[in-house]
Amino acid sequence: MRYSGFKVIKEALTGHKGWKPAWRDPEPKAHYDVVVIGGGGHGLATAHYLAKVYGQRKVAVIEKGWIGGGNVGRNTTIIRSNYLLDGNEPFYEFSLKLWEGLEQDLNYNAMVSQRGIINLIHSDAQRDAFTRRGNAMILNGADAELLDAEQVRREYPYLNFNDARFPIKGGLAQRRGGTVRHDAVAWGYARSADSHGVDIIQNCEVTGFRVENGKCLGVETSKGFIGAGKVGCAVAGNSGRLMGMADMRLPIESHVLQAFVSEGLKPLLPGVITFGAGHFYVSQSDKGGLVFGGDLDGYNSYAQRGNLPVVEDVCEGGMALMPMIGRARLLRMWGGIMDMSMDGSPIIDQTHIDGLYFNGGWCYGGFKATPASGYCFAHLLAKDAPHPTATAYRFDRFRTGRMIDEKGMGNQPNLH
Amino acid sequence: MRITCPHCGERDRREFYYRGAAVDLDRPAPDAGEKAWDSFVYLHDNPAGETRDLWYHEGGCGAWLVVTRNTVTHAVLKTELASQARS
Numbered sequence: 260m261r262y263s264g265f266k267v268i269k270e271a272l273t274g275h276k277g278w279k280p281a282w283r284d285p286e287p288k289a290h291y292d293v294v295v296i297g298g299g300g301h302g303l304a305t306a307h308y309l310a311k312v313y314g315q316r317k318v319a320v321i322e323k324g325w326i327g328g329g330n331v332g333r334n335t336t337i338i339r340s341n342y343l344l345d346g347n348e349p350f351y352e353f354s355l356k357l358w359e360g361l362e363q364d365l366n367y368n369a370m371v372s373q374r375g376i377i378n379l380i381h382s383d384a385q386r387d388a389f390t391r392r393g394n395a396m397i398l399n400g401a402d403a404e405l406l407d408a409e410q411v412r413r414e415y416p417y418l419n420f421n422d423a424r425f426p427i428k429g430g431l432a433q434r435r436g437g438t439v440r441h442d443a444v445a446w447g448y449a450r451s452a453d454s455h456g457v458d459i460i461q462n463c464e465v466t467g468f469r470v471e472n473g474k475c476l477g478v479e480t481s482k483g484f485i486g487a488g489k490v491g492c493a494v495a496g497n498s499g500r501l502m503g504m505a506d507m508r509l510p511i512e513s514h515v516l517q518a519f520v521s522e523g524l525k526p527l528l529p530g531v532i533t534f535g536a537g538h539f540y541v542s543q544s545d546k547g548g549l550v551f552g553g554d555l556d557g558y559n560s561y562a563q564r565g566n567l568p569v570v571e572d573v574c575e576g577g578m579a580l581m582p583m584i585g586r587a588r589l590l591r592m593w594g595g596i597m598d599m600s601m602d603g604s605p606i607i608d609q610t611h612i613d614g615l616y617f618n619g620g621w622c623y624g625g626f627k628a629t630p631a632s633g634y635c636f637a638h639l640l641a642k643d644a645p646h647p648t649a650t651a652y653r654f655d656r657f658r659t660g661r662m663i664d665e666k667g668m669g670n671q672p673n674l675h
Numbered sequence: 676m677r678i679t680c681p682h683c684g685e686r687d688r689r690e691f692y693y694r695g696a697a698v699d700l701d702r703p704a705p706d707a708g709e710k711a712w713d714s715f716v717y718l719h720d721n722p723a724g725e726t727r728d729l730w731y732h733e734g735g736c737g738a739w740l741v742v743t744r745n746t747v748t749h750a751v752l753k754t755e756l757a758s759q760a761r762s
Binding site: 566601 | 676693694695713714717718724726746748749
């Protein structure tokens with residue numbers, strides 16, 4: 260069933276009796292060509308592109324809970340492609356281009372809003388670094404614009420430009436960045452994948468892999484054994500737990516990242532503001548809530564909740580940047596578990612086990628990557644070769660010294 | 676989260692700097708080979724449950740501690756001086 264304005268009017272006139280579930284609820288079959296583990300944004304996107312672009316007809320997504328119940332529903336919904344390094348920027352720009360065509364591709368309103376993102380500049384050194392980054396973005400086909408303080412002031416006059424420690428001296432803007440309604444991304448991909456024949460199997464937890472003679476034959480689940488020609492794992496946040504079932508240790512640690520939303524306010528913030536120096540970023544949702552966050556709690560964790568020191572740190576950052584935020588009341592706060600990799604960049608690669616593929620290590624940047632992650636993982640699963648924009652996301656880059664370390668922090672995941 | 680320093684007693688987590696998994700106590704020999712070093716530097720256990728990690732009491736006595744804690748509940752189970760945990 261295609262969604263359209265005409266369909267909405269027709270249903271409105273006939274008592275809304277014609278709407279059908281957006282996806283089926285099938286029982287697992289005995290065997291699939293490809294089984295994708297993880298019914299989050301990346302897993303569902305993988306299934307969508309496997310079926311629609313790469314023509315795979317027997318695909319299943321298995322999810323231990325309900326689809327979209329993990330990090331795709333717990334992030335702060337920002338999309339952007341403002342990276343520096345060659346291994347990253349083409350991939351994230353590919354992702355941003357996919358976002359731009361996503362709703363037509365899925366026939367689903369994901370409320371993609373290119374409202375722009377500005378990274379604030381506070382010093383000459385930071386301006387140099389952001390100028391370099393902006394040039395790298397432009398060289399890779401993205402858009403970037405260096406703003407001086409007056410240009411930032413015209414758009415955000417209420418920011419604290421004269422903070423003693425971090426006065427605002429300008430910003431690096433990416434106008435094509437913005438926000439997307441995150442739940443709709445999961446639902447849109449699920450609906451489209453389902454319409455192309457993908458079985459989405461919820462409440463089906465993986466309990467092990469069946470590996471014989473170095474080849475993965477399928478997965479053991481709470482609904483029994485499911486055979487598979489290929490198995491793709493896309494469970495960022497729980498990658499360590501899942502791959503541990505295949506006796507793999509990963510260059511990834513799990514960390515908790517908190518996010519916050521205020522009560523609904525009248526339109527205030529036209530775009531996304533990041534205050535990296537103060538560990539704070541903020542945007543405003545279409546419902547009016549200020550959506551904001553900051554740094555990781557900083558220690559390995561699998562608890563989907565954080566501790567108070569970071570709450571205090573984020574609120575201090577908000578007050579320093581935008582003193583009026585102190586008058587808004589906090590509505591909700593929550594935590595999600597991040598796959599923090601050893602260099603801050605993701606992994607989309609084959610494993611040493613034949614037929615077992617891995618997608619993870621998204622750190623706190625997984626949401627914006629959703630379309631390209633799905634596309635590139637589908638490419639890898641279908642063709643056994645990396646997509647041209649994802650060739651650097653290999654497991655062996657750590658051992659061979661080819662890390663993609665945007666922040667230059669080395670092997671300390673909590674600092675990326 | 677509060678951590679009990681063997682020297683200073685129970686303190687706020689904010690007094691401590693987090694280093695990561697307590698693998699630093701088992702540093703391989705310089706000639707141990709690529710695999711051992713890859714494992715030491717990049718491939719750490721990442722358990723959901725009990726873990727051992729290194730914390731530095733930078734806002735207190737300056738001691739390096741090995742903290743045993745639960746990554747699912749954030750409960751701190753045991754704290755010892757790194758110098759003693761190693762021996």
